[in-house]
Amino acid sequence: MSRYPFKEAEAKWQRIWADQKAFEVTADERPTYYVLEMFPYPSGLLHMGHVRNYTLGDVVARYKMARGFNVMHPMGWDAFGLPAENAAITKGIHPAASTYGNIEAMKKQFAALGLSLDWSREFATCDPSYYRHQQAMFLDFLEAGLAYRKESSVNWDPVDHTVLANEQVVDGRGWRSGAVVERRKLAQWFFRVTEFADELLEALEGLERWPDKVRVMQERWIGRSEGARVRFAIEGRDEPLEVFTTRPDTLFGASFMAIAPDHPLATELATDQPALQDFIAECAKTGTSEEAIEQAEKLGFDTGLRCINPLIPDQRLPVYVANFVLMDYGTGAIFGCPGHDQRDLDFARKYGRPVTPVVLPPDADPETFAIGDEAYVGDGTIFNSEFLDGLDVPAAKRTVIQHLEEMGAGEGRITFRLRDWGVSRQRYWGCPIPIIKCERCGIVPVPKDQLPVTLPEDIELGKVGNPLDRHPTWKHVACPSCGGKAERETDTLDTFVDSSWYFLRFCSPHLSERPFDRSAVERWVPVDQYIGGVEHAVLHLLYSRFFCRALKRCGQLDIEEPFAGLFTQGMVCHKTFRDADGRWLNPAEVEPGPDGEMRAIADGRRVEVGRSEKMSKSKLNVIDPGPTIDAYGADAARLFMLSDSPPERDLEWTEAGIDGAWRYINRLWRLFAEAGTPAGVDLTEPDELSSEATELRRLTHKTIHAVSDEIERFHFNKAVALIREFSNRLESFDHDDPAAPVVLREALEALVKLMAPMVPHLAEELWQRLGHDTLLAKTAWPEADPAWLQEDEVTIAVQVMGKLRATLNLPKGVGKETAEAAALDDENVQRAIGGKPLRRVIFVPDKILNLVV
């Protein structure tokens, strides 16, 4: 039995595609379509998540190509990042060497997948020819006020004298030194994302081809809330205490004030109050971990200060420093209204503060209504509140804000949860920030004609401190402004900056003087279809949206949204295995024993099989795509990725699944070997088609229509099912039918074209076997002829009282009376009716006839 020689075939077609530059963008008038998958970090090893991601993108790219679009489907490398630096420390390889080595290795693995990528546009973000433009953008942002410097705290490793990224902090300790990490204030660079907070929020609505989930996540991340800033005078002090509140309508229910432990007022008071100092130190200790916050008790420290409620001049409110108030939201200070905020209520009960309700729930009695253990947060009628009494909550908010504005004690204010993006990283392997710090001139931008500021190559990693800072010469430069002694900024940019504009660079990847050609960008961007993991739902996607707006503000672009269509794929999962000692085992280290239980191959002991989880190094449930592709071929791996699971859901990797895909590929191979048209056979259409042949031709057109539709909707699993259904029918088609040479052949041609986006190598091979000497990759998608989509017979389900009792095959478009008569002829239907008179007959043409008795 002949088997599909995938090794030869896949290598052959990959070579031919490359030789013919089949996937390079050409300059022509066809409509453009930009398909982009999130570019990879060059770890050196392709994993299953990549295979799924790039297969999904490849289906779209090849499909759109066949549909007549000028498709751009580029690939590059998100090449700066911490792992290269860590590898340098642990293995002693220079980050540049390991990164470029990894890129080479991964490119080979990519090649084996047979993706329709335009490699002529490839670049790596760690290349100075890329990051020089990023440095220029930084300077533009600086000039436009979109980049600025301020003090901010970082994770500081006191042993290694280095700043740590959040992921380098494990259980509050530095990943290498194991020392307890401290918070330290450093001057750092920020991008003013908040400048566009409103815009970024409002424009989400227009992103119709984004998953709702992602839009909701961004919406919550931006976190707009309407309220007011209110200033409370402090007894015996000139400066008032300003708070932010979304419930100014409850000001008459105020019971206390609270400020953050790191509020400037708290810091000031602490200088001569050791007890307060201790309290603040205690607050800083409570971790920021999820549980820590959940468990943490609400604690307050009475500063002794008293505030005056602007609406109740003789009321005195104690000012607490409280552990639950955040400095970086609002003003870092609140007023507590325990009647209508649960957290304030807990605090008030604990510290014996009065609880005055000011919102009366509907139907509650103002004389008896009291707050118990639960604050009342719903709508109602304001009471106990002088001039607000009788208003509902929204009206009271408006009224009180107006009142506060008139008396100068506050104003309506919108606050966002979104914060500016801190882009400084105290790392070596990143884009240098093009700034020079001069003792006399201050912060001086590197003149654009001196860009790029490149990284020094001779560095020592793994020593104490930032290698750029420690380098003997790199940072010492002359001030561009005064010529005096000055120092470079030794921080580098967050790698999220690199990925915030790479999709623009792909449009004109080799320009040296400019980051991109504006007309090229405006031709291709927004990306028509962006595909990647949902883990980037907020940061990467939000930053990219910010970047487009910032570049527009700087006059470089006229685009706001980078990605018109977004698809977030599910993860690739696998069962986990654990031996009796609790050690994780790789799937290759276990096998089923004679009793069907999984056993460790090494010692034959039983292993515990855990549920399917995302493949991860720590749980060892990782399948390397390399050997799989070696054993089954890229098409089998691709087909499995696309088969059963809908792309947005998690996919469980199974041996049976890849095996099934491989078997199907061989089945297709045999189908074409058996049904292929021998040379010299007459291909003219017979005068009349047998009903079988007619039915097959209909199925061909129906399948073309349905598969196209499912691909458009990203239902690739269903497209595969339809293709299988179609090929199953082809296998059983009678080869002796007089119309077989024509009808079967057209069916086979359609089948090859439909499967091409999924299993491109096999499809090319079969296309060639059908006698074509053109590339299938350059062949148009088949068209379904509407005339052949029409059925002339339909199956109508006959129900009696909503229960199925019979099905009828009737001519399409049959009338109600005819259908009813036919149904009443049916014995089974008659039995169900049981001689009762019909009360009602519901008829849905060509679908349902429901007899109600």
Add this chain to the structure above:
RNA sequence: GCGGACGUGAUGGAAUUGGUAGACAUACCGGACUUAAAAUCCGGAGGGCUACGCCCGUGCGGGUUCGACUCCCGCCGUCCGCACCA
């Protein structure tokens, strides 16, 4: 706590707007081919019963409807995201 998604055979999953539940696969069972196995091919299959038919069945309990996996109300469970956001 807040927000979102999901819950269908042994398993992955189908079921355009409410209209024949279980497409297409995987695993399984039976048969053919084979010395044998693998591969391949053919057939079976939601559960039950008094089986050419009937009853039950889409997490649970109600409701709307001629008709509900689909819509509404109330629960339960799983997963994901955010999390002291005033």
